[in-house]
Every structure is written in structure tokens, then in C-alpha cells.
Amino acid sequence: MLFDICFFLLSVPVFVQSLDPTFNDDVLGLIVFKAGLQDPEFKLASWNEDDENPCNWVGVKCDPKTQRVTELVLDGFSLSGHIGRGLLRLQFLQILSLSNNNFTGTINPDLAQLGVLQVVDLSQNNLSGLIPDGFFKQCGSLRSVSFAKNNLTGQIPESLSWCTSLAAVNFSSNQLSGELPSGLWFLRGLQSLDLSDNLLEGEIPEGISNLAYLTTINLQKNRFSGKLPVDIGGCLLLKVLDFSENSLSDLLPESLRRLRSCTSLRLRGNSFAGEVPGWIGELTNLDILDLSANEFMGRIPTSIGNLNILKELNLSRNHLTGGLPQPVTNCLNLLVIDVSQNRLTGILPPWILKMGLKSVSLSGNGHSKGVQYPSVASLASSLQGLKVLDLSSNVLSGEIPSDVGVVSSLLVLNISRNRLFGSIPSSIRELKMIQVLDLSHNKLKGRIPSEIGGAVSLVELRLEKNCLTGNIPTQIKNCSSLKSLILSQNNLTGPVPAAIANISNLQYVDLSFNHLSGSLPKELTNLSYLVSFNVSHNNLQGELPVGGFFNTISPSAVSGNPSLCGSVVNRSCPSVHPKPIVLNPNSSASSNGSSLNHNHRKIALSISSLIAIGAAAFIALGVVAVSLLNIHVRSSMTPTPVSLALSGGEDFSCSPTTDPNYGKLVMFSGDTDFVAGAHALLNKDCELGRGGFGVVYRTILRDGRSVAIKKLTVSSLIKSQDEFEREVKRLGKIKHHNLVALEGYYWTSSLQLLIYEYISSGSLYKHLHDGPSSNCLSWRQRFNIILGMAKGLAHLHHMNITHYNLKSTNILIDDTGEPKVGDFGLARLLPTLDRCILSSKIQSALGYMAPEFACRTVKITEKCDVYGFGILVLEVVTGKRPVEYMEDDVVVLCDMVRGALEDGRMEDCVDGRLGGKFPADEAIPVIKLGLICASQVPSNRPDMEEVVNILELIQCPAGDQEELE
Structure with missing residues (x-):
């Protein structure tokens, strides 16, 4: 059989003696x-x-x-x-x-x-x-x-x-x-040119049309000036063009209309002028069009409706006028639209919120007094699936719809700086995923609903500059991820609730210019991440909390409260004197008259004085001890100022996630950033799964793209920050279409997050074991999954990365059916561990772990991954779990298949749901390959590169494959 011959040839060592004396x-x-x-x-x-x-x-x-x-x-x-x-x-x-x-x-x-x-x-x-x-x-x-x-x-x-x-x-x-060298355009075979993120300047010379094979050119983030070369349209194969963030100007050259193969056109952050040309609609292969932050004027051309596969449209920060053209509804694949900060007028078209968009930003277009918008209430039922909605800084009027909670997919809702009135609806509790809620600078009245506690993912809540009344609801404590609570300039009354002290992640609190009363809860000193706490201009009284952030609070943050006292406001608090300690003169049986009574009084005075002196000394020592303890705790818990590395676009104004005093968030890609902070999604509603190294959650980036975030649960074993960052950055540079991409990370001493691309179709385990039988994977799909896993793992081993934790829940399947190996290299984030500790971290991989984990004399190598891959192969082919528990028996998959091989029943091992629709000359060699990879002896297992070669030899010709589809 082909497989047996192939593996035999790969297994026999060949010794070659070089005869070249110069070798x-x-x-x-x-x-x-x-x-x-x-x-x-x-x-x-x-x-x-x-x-x-x-x-x-x-x-x-x-x-x-x-x-x-x-x-x-x-x-x-x-x-x-x-x-x-x-x-x-x-x-x-x-x-x-x-x-x-x-x-x-x-x-x-x-x-x-x-x-x-x-x-x-x-x-x-x-x-x-x-x-x-x-x-x-x-x-x-x-x-x-x-x-x-x-x-x-x-x-x-x-x-x-x-x-x-x-x-x-x-x-x-x-x-x-x-400047660019004049001869650069003579490289006629050039296909890819990337000179981005440098200090290059001058004009881009003409002659670029000589590069007939050019598919990608990236000159973003330089200092180029002048016009785009008029002959750029001669690069007919050009797919990706990025000249963003330069100083280019003038009109777009008409030759651009010839770039019919172009999929991504990014000209953000230049000074291009004139109208957005109508011929832009001829670039029908575009999926990204970014003309933001330029000087374009006039109307948005209706021809944009011809871009049927367009996914992202960004025309923000220009001088565009008129309304949104109705033909945009023809862009059926559109996910992100941003036309903010323009001069658009007219009526907000209802269809813009009925297109299945993920992110809509129309902010900052309320420059004309004649602009009128329809009631928001009429649109609520149309917004299902929307992640980001920003309608801020317009002249929106009306009430917030009572059923706004039906838009349960929202992550960001910003309708600030409008003319909204009425109350905040109680259905806000249904927004379980919302991270940023900004209703500030409106005319809202009534109470802050207690149902706000249902929005458990909130990171930023902004309600300032409204007319809200009543108490601050104690249910706010349920928003455990909250970092920014801004309620200033309202008419709130009652006390500052002690429940706020339970929101341990709070960084920014502004309750100023209200009518709050009572004393500040002492428990507020437990908020170790506080950066700002402003309660000025209220009716608060009593002593300011002592300890933590409040030892260094600014006087202006508590000013305008005449009854507050403490060293910060330079106002001493009223002394509280203890009751005098007096001995009962009648307690003595003496009858020596007045002289004896006089002695009793002297004794009473003496004892009382001693007790008072002792108590004072004890209190003084306690104050010193508490002060020293507070200093120690503050020095150990206050985050070290670091540079927040949010690469990508602009940050939301006043967003706490951009503050440099808390944690470090790094995105490896420069295309996007988070809509909110790192703690925003760490709740049950966003949880995707759990593994040996942590819990995985889902969140959405500002451009509407989903990411998966792993919260590491091995903090006590994590290396130092420098070592952690070095290892994570190394993992982030590993790119392969069969590996889940690591897109960034977040670090504090107590919390580490890894940010991965989100794979929407779920894990291999789900496809094999949890899905309905009608959606059973075909043989061709299974073979492609096995081959893809092998390629991804081979690439890891080529990069000297051992996975350690292969299992079907760590293999994700994308929308095209391609497998992506995830969770690789995480063991490198831990210090050197013995195999017992390491195996305990990945004990969920029952059945996939190589036997050498149990033997201290055998070295743990990449061969452990090969063993796990072999088990995965058998799992994919048979559709059975590595270990299955029956009523009175335990079936180990590897042993079962090996027994079938010995009995000559190999074809019986193939998943019965396939109904016999599989090529035996593929399936049987694949099963044998799985068994060899799962050999008990590490040296008998092939390398993953050999496995890839063998699978490609096993694979049937294309014609035979089609017959089995």
C-alpha cells in the first residue's frame, strides 16, 4: 500500500558520505x-x-x-x-x-x-x-x-x-x-512593496505603471507630499493600496478607476480634495474603502451602491454634504459604515439601521439647524445584530425607546450631545453585552433605573449633564467590570452608596455638582485602582475616608461640601471625648470618713489618668501602624505607570482605557482597537469556554470585528512581565492560515489576557460530537481538517514551539472549513515546571497526553504533540472521543482502533454517519498514520513535516475527490 511504502522509505536512515573536499x-x-x-x-x-x-x-x-x-x-x-x-x-x-x-x-x-x-x-x-x-x-x-x-x-x-x-x-x-529612488519603478518583476512607517518624503515619482505584476503597495505613515502618480492605474493587478497618513493632496487621479482587481483602498489621513469621484463605484472588488480624514467635499456618490462586496466604508472627518445615498443599501455585505464628522444634512435614513450592519457611526453631523431626525423608537426593532451605534453630537430629539433592550447585541451605544428627553428605560437591563453607554449632554429626567445593574458588562457609564433625580442605585454594584462612572451635573440626591466600593475595577468616578448628602463610605478606600474621584459641589458631610487613594486626593475633588472635614479640606473634625472613667466610691467597705473619701477620689483620679494616657498611647501607635500599612499597601497595589500601546485608530474621548496608569494593552495590528477596557467582557454572558490555562471570552473591536480573549488562570505561575511580553510577542509573530492568530495582549501583575482572532464556526469537538447528525462532516472535510492540522502543527515545530495541549476543543474551524490550531505555546508563559505540574495544567486533555508525561526519565519534546495529533486523527476519522465511558466499561479509542487493525476490520472504524461514502485507499492509510503517530515510543513517531508529506501522498486525485462530495 502507498502509505506503507511511503512510511518505510521515511523510516529507513540513509547515510551519504560527501566526496566534496570543500564541503x-x-x-x-x-x-x-x-x-x-x-x-x-x-x-x-x-x-x-x-x-x-x-x-x-x-x-x-x-x-x-x-x-x-x-x-x-x-x-x-x-x-x-x-x-x-x-x-x-x-x-x-x-x-x-x-x-x-x-x-x-x-x-x-x-x-x-x-x-x-x-x-x-x-x-x-x-x-x-x-x-x-x-x-x-x-x-x-x-x-x-x-x-x-x-x-x-x-x-x-x-x-x-x-x-x-x-x-x-x-x-x-x-x-x-x-526620497524614493528614481529607479525603483524599474523592478518590473516586483509584486509586493512595503515601505510603511518610515520618514520618507518628497513626491511619489511617476513611472509606477512599469510594475505590471505589482499586487501590494504600502507607503502609509511616511511624509510623502504632492499628488498620487497619475499612472498608478497602470498596475492592473494591484489588490492592496495603502497610502494612509502622509501629506498627499490634490484630486484622486482618474487612472485609479482601472484598478478593477483592487480589494483594499486606504487613503486615510491625507489632504485629498474635490469630490469623491463617481467612478469609485467601478472598483467592484473593493471590500475596504477608507477615505477618512481628508478634505473631500460635495455629496457621497450614489455609485458606491455598486460595491456589492464592500465590507467597510469609512468617509469620516471630511467636508461631505447632503444625505446618505439610498443605493448604499445595495452593499449587501457591508458591516462597518463611518461617515462621522462631516456636514451631512437631511433626515436620518431608516434603512441605514436595517442593513445588518455591525458598526454605525454618524456622529458630529448636526451642523445645520434644519436637520431633523425620526424618532429613535421606530428603529429599535431593526437594530438586531448591531454592535456599535454612535449617533452623538447631532440634533437628535425624542425619547429613548422603552424597548431599547431588544438590541441585546450592542457593545457601544453613544447618543450623547443631542436633545433627548424623557427617562432612561428599565429595559436597559437586557443589554447584557454593552460595554460603553453614553447618554450624556441631553435633557433626560427621572431616576437612574435600578435595572442598570442588569447591564453586567458595562465598563463605561456616562450620564453627565442631564436632569436626573433620585438616589444612585445600589444595584450598580452588579456592574463588576465598571471602570468609569460619570454622573456629574445632575440633580441626584441621597448618599453615595457604599455598594460602589464593591466595584473593584473602578478608576474614574465623577459625582460632582449634584445634591448628594451623608458621609462618604469608609469602604471606598478599598478601591485600589482609583485614578480620579470627584464629589465636589454636593452636600456631603463628616470625615473624609483615610487611606488608599484618599490619602492623596486633590482638594478640588471634594470642594464645595462645607460640612466635610479632614486634612485634605484643611478643616478639623469635631473631637469625640470618651466618657470619664470614675470608680464607684461606694464600692469600698471603709468607713474612715471624709479623709478616706478624699483618698478614694485621689485614687480614682490617678487610675482614670493612667487609663486615659494608656488609651491615648495605644491609639497613637495604632494610627502610626495603620498609616505605615496604608503606605505599604498603596505602594504595592498602585499600578506602575506604563505606556498604553493601543495601536490603531482614534480613542473614544474620555475613555478610561487610554489612561497610562493602569495596565498595558498591546495590539499587534495597527488597523483597529478596543471599544472598551480589558475587564469589559469577563463575565458569564460572554464566556466561550474553559481550558487548562484559562477562560475564553468574546468581545468586539471598534470596527465590528470579533476577537476571543483568554483570561489566564495561572497568574501565580506566570513569569515576570518582561519574560511574559517577550514570549507573547514571539507567539504573536507566528502566522499561518492553520493557526489561530494572536492579535495582542493585556498585562497587569494580577491579570493577563491574550487576544486572539475569533473563529465563528466553533471547535472541531463541536463539529464531531455536538452537532446534529444531518450536519455530519463529509470525508473530504475530515481529510482537509487532518491535513490542515498537520500543516499548522508542522509550522509550529518549524518555529521551535511545542503545543503541549492538543485536543479537539483547541482546533477551531473557520467559515471555509479550514482548521486552525489554537492555544499553542502557552506553556512557554510559565516558568520551568516539572511534568507533574505541567500535566496538571492540561489535565483536561485526557486521552491526548503522550505516555512520557508519566515517565520522568523521558524528555518532553515535540513528539508529545505528534502523539496528540495521532489521537486527533483517529477522533476525526472515527467520530469517537479519545476516551468514552460506557455503563460498565471504559473504551480507549487508540486501543480500539489498534485491535481493529489486528483483526483486519479497519474500515469498520470509519464514522458510521458517513454511510460508507469514503475512499478506503485514503481512509485506511490515514488510520494507520494516526496509530503510528500515537506510538508509545516517541522515537517511532514521525516528524510533523513528514506527516504533511505523507498525507499529501495519500490524498486522492481531484477527480476521485469530487465523486465523494
């Missing part, structure tokens, strides 16, 4: 290169100068015939030092990839002289200096070069235009300056 040049060159490096993780331990050849060294690949080194791939090895001249001995090197390390120094110009070098990737290091002009003077075979994310300076060398075979150039995220 040791490769060994010598690599050893010299290694000698100049620091290798803290001993990744290059296999590099032994006594070896005859380096072909089995980590990161090294050789030509199987000549045994000469052809590839050196050391991505993410944590290496540091200089890229030494030893590499120049590798005369047959084709691929040199040293990305994601800590290399320093300058780029050696002689590297490109290696005669057959095709790919050079030195990205994500700390290289500095100029890009050497000599690097590109002898580069006949060079096809791809990346120096991205370093500290390179100077200009792009003119000699770059000599490398006519170049297909991809990436110099992004450096400090390159000067």
Missing part, C-alpha cells in the same frame, strides 16, 4: 558564525564542529544530492550578536532567514554576493545604520528581501533598482528618510 567550508562557516553569537536558550546546541556536515543541525537544510547548505532559518531563536562573515562561506545558500531575534550592528554588504541567494529576511531585530549600497550591486538571484522592524536609517540605496529579479521588498518600520 567542510559549510561547517566552518556556520561554526564561525555561531562563535559570534549569544544563544541563551541553547537553540544551536546541535551545531558541533566535529560533525562531517551540518545537514542535521537545527535550522539548517541541505541539498540532498550535494549535501551543501541551501537554507539557514533561525527565526525566533532569541539569538543576539552580530551577523558575522562566517556566512559568506555558504556559497550555495539560497534562503537566509534570521528574523525575530536580537541581532545588532549593521548589515553586511557582502551577503548578497552569495551567488544563489534568493531570500534574505533580517526583519524584527535591532540592526542599525544604513542599508549598504553595495548589498544590491551583485544580487542577480535575489527575489525577496526584508529588513522590516529594525532601526535602520539613511536613504533607500539607488542600487536597489539593479536587482531586477526582486519580487518582494519590505523595509517597513524603520527610520529611513529621503
Whole structure:
């Protein structure tokens, strides 16, 4: 059988004796290169100068015939030092990839002289200096070069235009300056050009139409000026064009209308003027159109309705007039629309909220007094599925609809700075997912409904500048994720509820300019994350709390309360004297007359004085002790100021998530950011699942895109912040279409979150075991899942990442049926653990764990993942769980399948729900492969790269596949 032959060939070792006397040049060159490096993780331990050849060294690949080194791939090895001249001995090197390390120094110009070098990737290091002009003077075979994310300076060398075979150039995220070299457009084979995030300036020269094969050009975040080149439309294959955040101006060149293949057109943050051209509707393949923050004027063209597959439309911060054109309803795939901060007039079209959109922003368009809007109440039932609705800063009038709670999908509702009146409806309790609720700057009356406590995901509540009355409801304590509570400039009465002290995440509280009374609860000192607490201009009285934030509160934050006392307001509190301690004179049986009574009084005075003195001393010591304790607690609990790294678009005004004094939130992508803070979704309603390393929740980014967030539950074992961030950033750089992408992270000493892409179709476990039988996965779907898992895992192992926690709940299936391996590399976030502790962290993976976890003498390696993959293969093919519990028996899947193999009943193992619709010449080899991967002996298991090759050999021809669909 094909599989058996294939595996036999892969299992037999082949020994080749090199006859080339110069072969040791490769060994010598690599050893010299290694000698100049620091290798803290001993990744290059296999590099032994006594070896005859380096072909089995980590990161090294050789030509199987000549045994000469052809590839050196050391991505993410944590290496540091200089890229030494030893590499120049590798005369047959084709691929040199040293990305994601800590290399320093300058780029050696002689590297490109290696005669057959095709790919050079030195990205994500700390290289500095100029890009050497000599690097590109002898580069006949060079096809791809990346120096991205370093500290390179100077200009792009003119000699770059000599490398006519170049297909991809990436110099992004450096400090390159000067103008684009005039010969850049002579690279006629160029397909991808990324010079973004530099200091490049001057005009973009014409001649770009020579790049007939160009598909991607990214020049965003530079200082380019002048016009777009008029001939840019000659790049007919261009799909992605991003010139955002430059100083480009004038009209859009008409040649752009020829870019019929373009899927993403981003021109945000320039000074383009004139009208948005009508021919924009001819770019029918666009799914992203971002013309925001420019000087466009006139009406929005109706031709936008021709963009049938458009998903994101951003025309915000321009000078557009008129109304939204009705043909936009033809954009059936539209998810995000932002036309805020323009001069739009007319009536708010009802259809805009009936298109199934996820994010709508129409804020800041109320510049004309003639603008009228329909009642919001008439739209409430049309908003199902909407995540973000921003209608702020218009002239909206009317009442908030009583049934607003039916829009249960809302994450952000901002209707501030309008003319709304009436009361806040009690149905607000149904907004279980809402994170930001801003009703400020309106004319709302009545009480804050106690049902506000039902909005359990609230992070930011803004009700300031209304006419609200009554008490602050104690039910607000149920909003445990709340960070910002702004209720100022209303007519609220009653006390500040002690229940507020239970909202442990509070950072910003503003209750100023109300009619609140009573004393401030002492429990408020427990709010360890407070940044601002303003209760000025109320009727509060009594002593200010002592301790925590209140030891340093600003006097202005408590001013306007004449009856408050304490050191902050420079007003002493009334003394409370204890009752005098007097001994009963009749308690003595003495009868010595007045002299004895006089002695009794002296004794009473003496004892009373001693007790009073002792009590005073005790109180003084207690005050000192409490003060010292408060200082200690504050120093240990106050978050260290760090830089909040929210990469992406603008932040909501007054949003607490942008404050630099709490935590660190980092998004690896620059395209978007959160609508609210890190604690916003940590509640049961948003929970997706639980695993050995944490709980997973779902939330929505500001652009309407969902993400999954894992709250790590191993905080006590997490490494230091530096080590944590280094490991997470490394994991974030691992990209593969069969791996769940890590998009960011959040850090405090007590809370760590990992931010992943959200896969909507759920886990492999759900598809195999929880779905209805009518939706049973076909054989072709199962085979593709197995192959995709293998490719994802092979890529992880290529990046020297061991998963440790493979199971069907950690394999997600996207909308196209592609599998994505998730939860990889999390064990690297923990300190070095023995296998008992490690296995306890992933004990939920029952049935998938390799037997060596139970044996202390066997090393835990990538072969553990291969074992788990083998079990997954058997699970996918059979449709059965790794371990199934019967009434009086326990069935172990691996043993069951192995028994069927011995009895010659292999086909009986295939999931019966397939009804026999599967190719036996695929299914049986796949089952055998699963059993071999799940071998009890680690050395008998193949590498994942071998597994991928075997699966591709097993796969039936396309014609046979179609017959089984």
C-alpha cells in the first residue's frame, strides 16, 4: 500500500558520505558564525564542529544530492550578536532567514554576493545604520528581501533598482528618510512593496505603471507630499493600496478607476480634495474603502451602491454634504459604515439601521439647524445584530425607546450631545453585552433605573449633564467590570452608596455638582485602582475616608461640601471625648470618713489618668501602624505607570482605557482597537469556554470585528512581565492560515489576557460530537481538517514551539472549513515546571497526553504533540472521543482502533454517519498514520513535516475527490 511504502522509505536512515573536499567550508562557516553569537536558550546546541556536515543541525537544510547548505532559518531563536562573515562561506545558500531575534550592528554588504541567494529576511531585530549600497550591486538571484522592524536609517540605496529579479521588498518600520529612488519603478518583476512607517518624503515619482505584476503597495505613515502618480492605474493587478497618513493632496487621479482587481483602498489621513469621484463605484472588488480624514467635499456618490462586496466604508472627518445615498443599501455585505464628522444634512435614513450592519457611526453631523431626525423608537426593532451605534453630537430629539433592550447585541451605544428627553428605560437591563453607554449632554429626567445593574458588562457609564433625580442605585454594584462612572451635573440626591466600593475595577468616578448628602463610605478606600474621584459641589458631610487613594486626593475633588472635614479640606473634625472613667466610691467597705473619701477620689483620679494616657498611647501607635500599612499597601497595589500601546485608530474621548496608569494593552495590528477596557467582557454572558490555562471570552473591536480573549488562570505561575511580553510577542509573530492568530495582549501583575482572532464556526469537538447528525462532516472535510492540522502543527515545530495541549476543543474551524490550531505555546508563559505540574495544567486533555508525561526519565519534546495529533486523527476519522465511558466499561479509542487493525476490520472504524461514502485507499492509510503517530515510543513517531508529506501522498486525485462530495 502507498502509505506503507511511503512510511518505510521515511523510516529507513540513509547515510551519504560527501566526496566534496570543500564541503567542510559549510561547517566552518556556520561554526564561525555561531562563535559570534549569544544563544541563551541553547537553540544551536546541535551545531558541533566535529560533525562531517551540518545537514542535521537545527535550522539548517541541505541539498540532498550535494549535501551543501541551501537554507539557514533561525527565526525566533532569541539569538543576539552580530551577523558575522562566517556566512559568506555558504556559497550555495539560497534562503537566509534570521528574523525575530536580537541581532545588532549593521548589515553586511557582502551577503548578497552569495551567488544563489534568493531570500534574505533580517526583519524584527535591532540592526542599525544604513542599508549598504553595495548589498544590491551583485544580487542577480535575489527575489525577496526584508529588513522590516529594525532601526535602520539613511536613504533607500539607488542600487536597489539593479536587482531586477526582486519580487518582494519590505523595509517597513524603520527610520529611513529621503526620497524614493528614481529607479525603483524599474523592478518590473516586483509584486509586493512595503515601505510603511518610515520618514520618507518628497513626491511619489511617476513611472509606477512599469510594475505590471505589482499586487501590494504600502507607503502609509511616511511624509510623502504632492499628488498620487497619475499612472498608478497602470498596475492592473494591484489588490492592496495603502497610502494612509502622509501629506498627499490634490484630486484622486482618474487612472485609479482601472484598478478593477483592487480589494483594499486606504487613503486615510491625507489632504485629498474635490469630490469623491463617481467612478469609485467601478472598483467592484473593493471590500475596504477608507477615505477618512481628508478634505473631500460635495455629496457621497450614489455609485458606491455598486460595491456589492464592500465590507467597510469609512468617509469620516471630511467636508461631505447632503444625505446618505439610498443605493448604499445595495452593499449587501457591508458591516462597518463611518461617515462621522462631516456636514451631512437631511433626515436620518431608516434603512441605514436595517442593513445588518455591525458598526454605525454618524456622529458630529448636526451642523445645520434644519436637520431633523425620526424618532429613535421606530428603529429599535431593526437594530438586531448591531454592535456599535454612535449617533452623538447631532440634533437628535425624542425619547429613548422603552424597548431599547431588544438590541441585546450592542457593545457601544453613544447618543450623547443631542436633545433627548424623557427617562432612561428599565429595559436597559437586557443589554447584557454593552460595554460603553453614553447618554450624556441631553435633557433626560427621572431616576437612574435600578435595572442598570442588569447591564453586567458595562465598563463605561456616562450620564453627565442631564436632569436626573433620585438616589444612585445600589444595584450598580452588579456592574463588576465598571471602570468609569460619570454622573456629574445632575440633580441626584441621597448618599453615595457604599455598594460602589464593591466595584473593584473602578478608576474614574465623577459625582460632582449634584445634591448628594451623608458621609462618604469608609469602604471606598478599598478601591485600589482609583485614578480620579470627584464629589465636589454636593452636600456631603463628616470625615473624609483615610487611606488608599484618599490619602492623596486633590482638594478640588471634594470642594464645595462645607460640612466635610479632614486634612485634605484643611478643616478639623469635631473631637469625640470618651466618657470619664470614675470608680464607684461606694464600692469600698471603709468607713474612715471624709479623709478616706478624699483618698478614694485621689485614687480614682490617678487610675482614670493612667487609663486615659494608656488609651491615648495605644491609639497613637495604632494610627502610626495603620498609616505605615496604608503606605505599604498603596505602594504595592498602585499600578506602575506604563505606556498604553493601543495601536490603531482614534480613542473614544474620555475613555478610561487610554489612561497610562493602569495596565498595558498591546495590539499587534495597527488597523483597529478596543471599544472598551480589558475587564469589559469577563463575565458569564460572554464566556466561550474553559481550558487548562484559562477562560475564553468574546468581545468586539471598534470596527465590528470579533476577537476571543483568554483570561489566564495561572497568574501565580506566570513569569515576570518582561519574560511574559517577550514570549507573547514571539507567539504573536507566528502566522499561518492553520493557526489561530494572536492579535495582542493585556498585562497587569494580577491579570493577563491574550487576544486572539475569533473563529465563528466553533471547535472541531463541536463539529464531531455536538452537532446534529444531518450536519455530519463529509470525508473530504475530515481529510482537509487532518491535513490542515498537520500543516499548522508542522509550522509550529518549524518555529521551535511545542503545543503541549492538543485536543479537539483547541482546533477551531473557520467559515471555509479550514482548521486552525489554537492555544499553542502557552506553556512557554510559565516558568520551568516539572511534568507533574505541567500535566496538571492540561489535565483536561485526557486521552491526548503522550505516555512520557508519566515517565520522568523521558524528555518532553515535540513528539508529545505528534502523539496528540495521532489521537486527533483517529477522533476525526472515527467520530469517537479519545476516551468514552460506557455503563460498565471504559473504551480507549487508540486501543480500539489498534485491535481493529489486528483483526483486519479497519474500515469498520470509519464514522458510521458517513454511510460508507469514503475512499478506503485514503481512509485506511490515514488510520494507520494516526496509530503510528500515537506510538508509545516517541522515537517511532514521525516528524510533523513528514506527516504533511505523507498525507499529501495519500490524498486522492481531484477527480476521485469530487465523486465523494
